[in-house]
Amino acid sequence: MLLQLRRWTSLDVADIRKQFPLLEGDIKFPNFFQKEQFFSSVFRISSPGLQLWTHYDVMDNFLIQVTGKKRVVLFSPRDAPYLYLSGTKSQVLNIDNPDLARYPLFTKARRYECALEAGDILFIPALWFHNVISEEFGVGVNVFWKHLPSECYDKTDTYGNKDPTAASRAAQILDRALKTLAELPEEYRDFYARRMVLHIQDKAYSKNFE
Structure with a gap:
């Protein structure tokens, strides 16, 4: 059983x-x-x-x-x-x-x-x-x-617990972007990673994505 x-x-x-x-x-x-x-x-x-x-x-x-x-x-x-x-x-x-x-x-x-x-x-x-x-x-x-x-x-x-396909694709794109930043020196990587966070906050929390 x-x-x-x-x-x-x-x-x-x-x-x-x-x-x-x-x-x-x-x-x-x-x-x-x-x-x-x-x-x-x-x-x-x-x-x-x-x-x-x-x-x-x-x-x-x-x-x-x-x-x-x-x-x-x-x-x-x-x-x-x-x-x-x-x-x-x-x-x-x-x-x-x-x-x-x-x-x-x-x-x-x-x-x-x-x-x-x-x-x-x-x-x-x-x-x-x-x-x-x-x-x-x-x-x-x-x-x-x-x-x-x-x-x-x-x-x-x-099981009903996998993220929607659009969310999964977005997460994969972000992972690729972070891997690309890894090619830069640490101070540049830190600076542009912070810019990415600000960009996501600005766009994701607005009423309409552009």
Whole structure:
């Protein structure tokens, strides 16, 4: 059974109705999720104390608590500069007692906290960071859906956490630009890297890209 579950999670987009057909009659999704907006439904069984590290997803989703209790802490996408990101997740593992010597900016991040009990549903918007701790044994379901046109998403994404293709391309372009700057002496590299940061801030935060 374990090997079968691994095969599903590694190759197929999660759909609780297909992978756990005995539960299909207990789950009814609104018609909205039957159309092309629907991406996945993930069946989650959590033991007490299980923690899901602070991360973001690129799609909107509902976290549905069927049984048990969870604590969820969220951070706005605007607080990304304070979360010490590595890919889609934060390097700050202990958000209740962070190592401020290593992560001094973390104190600037504003946290939103809630408790989910059986029957509760939490809407987690795309790009919002969330950290989830199971306070007791529980069962839950995540439902993810596409709120951007389908062509914006990576077609190889089976988990719903790969950045949109345009964002991935932009990151690759930036990496190439930084490698090009490496050809310059240190003082020039530092100067032009700072100019690039200012240019990005000026353009990216304006209402319209030019």
